[in-house]
Amino acid sequence: MIVDSDIYPTQLTSVLMDWGHKCHPLRGQHVMNGYPPAVMPNYGEIQPGKGAPRMYIDTCWPAYWKPEDRPTPISFEHSFPDDLQERVLKRWKEEFRIPVESQVFPTLPGIGKQR
Numbered sequence: 001m002i003v004d005s006d007i008y009p010t011q012l013t014s015v016l017m018d019w020g021h022k023c024h025p026l027r028g029q030h031v032m033n034g035y036p037p038a039v040m041p042n043y044g045e046i047q048p049g050k051g052a053p054r055m056y057i058d059t060c061w062p063a064y065w066k067p068e069d070r071p072t073p074i075s076f077e078h079s080f081p082d083d084l085q086e087r088v089l090k091r092w093k094e095e096f097r098i099p100v101e102s103q104v105f106p107t108l109p110g111i112g113k114q115r
Helices: 012-022 082-094
Strands: 029-035 052-057
Touching: none
Parallel strands: none
Antiparallel strands: 029 052
C-alpha cells in the first residue's frame, strides 16, 4: 500500500482508514505481471517466461490536488467540535470505563513531511 506522507505507515488503523477514504475502486488498485518471484513462496505462481504477479494499492490523494482542495477526513477528531469530543471522551472514561488514551507514535525521519 502506498500512503500519503501524513500517515504513519505501521499504524494499521490509519492505513485502512485511508484505504477506505481515498482509494479509487478502479484507479487505485493495480495488478502487474511479469516480475521475479517474491520472498514468500505462496505469493504467486511463476509462469514460465512470464514471471509472477505483483499488486499495489494507491491510498493517496491525487498529486495534482492542492491541499485546500482535499476533503476533510471523516473522523471523530475532524467531524465534531472540541467541547463535544471532550464530553464524549469523559463519559466513555467515567461512565462506561472505556480506555480512550490518545495514541502517541514515535517520530521517524521523513514521516509527515512532503517531498
